[in-house]
Amino acid sequence: MNSSPPGWGDDELTRFFEICRENQLATFHNKIESKRAIQIDQLFEKIFSKWINPRPSLPVLFFVRAVSAFRASSQLVFSGQIPEAFALLRLCLEWSGYASLIASDPKLFEVWISREDNKKAKRVFRDTFKFGAMRESIRKRDIVDARVFEELIERTIGFGAHPMPISTFNLIEIEGLDNGDTSINSMQIIGDGATLDYSLKTLSQVGICTHYIFMGIYRARYELLGVRYDLIELRKGL
Numbered sequence: 001m002n003s004s005p006p007g008w009g010d011d012e013l014t015r016f017f018e019i020c021r022e023n024q025l026a027t028f029h030n031k032i033e034s035k036r037a038i039q040i041d042q043l044f045e046k047i048f049s050k051w052i053n054p055r056p057s058l059p060v061l062f063f064v065r066a067v068s069a070f071r072a073s074s075q076l077v078f079s080g081q082i083p084e085a086f087a088l089l090r091l092c093l094e095w096s097g098y099a100s101l102i103a104s105d106p107k108l109f110e111v112w113i114s115r116e117d118n119k120k121a122k123r124v125f126r127d128t129f130k131f132g133a134m135r136e137s138i139r140k141r142d143i144v145d146a147r148v149f150e151e152l153i154e155r156t157i158g159f160g161a162h163p164m165p166i167s168t169f170n171l172i173e174i175e176g177l178d179n180g181d182t183s184i185n186s187m188q189i190i191g192d193g194a195t196l197d198y199s200l201k202t203l204s205q206v207g208i209c210t211h212y213i214f215m216g217i218y219r220a221r222y223e224l225l226g227v228r229y230d231l232i233e234l235r236k237g238l
Contacts (some may be wrong), residue, residue: 097134
């Protein structure tokens with residue numbers, strides 16, 4: 001039984017939505033790596049479930065947004081919207097980086113929340129919440145986590161978080177026509193293949209990196225629930 005409302009699929013936008021949904025189902029069914037992303041998300045749920053009075057409290061605000069960005073990027077990767085997914089994967093990492101900075105110095109929360117007050121406040125924010133500062137705050141807890149964080153940030157920039165050549169030309173088909181003209185077609189959705197596989201692997205790596213950054217802040221919680229050991233198993237093969 002078709003549960004779609006009248007008119008759904010009668011226009012280009014909702015037809016596009018439907019194609020994305022079909023791709024998500026295909027990725028779930030056919031790609032083993034999709035199951036790892038689901039397990040990573042389940043561990044986020046495990047950490048959040050019945051979590052009373054987390055300490056420190058402020059980084060949790062950023063943890064929530066990082067998990068939301070992970071879920072949104074998962075939707076895009078599963079559907080084949082790869083450059084757009086990488087933009088959200090970077091956002092997931094940046095929320096995690098902000099959390100790490102504020103966990104290191106809670107006074108920075110005031111810098112963050114005052115960003116839009118005036119031009120000076122915006123300048124102070126920009127000078128404070130830099131990539132190097134985020135990486136350093138992570139490095140103080142774990143050198144490997146900081147290295148992985150940096151590598152993944154660079155990868156997301158190259159594959160879609162910024163308008164870079166690799167994320168542009170990978171999605172363009174150029175065809176010479178018989179009359180000498182050139183046809184240029186830009187793909188919005190990538191089907192099965194190496195690019196999808198690589199993106200699914202990156203999705204898992206970003207999710208696990210996010211977990212490890214937050215484990216550096218909330219180690220007791222991760223230890224108590226056994227999530228640390230779950231992550232060791234999930235990392236295998238990445």
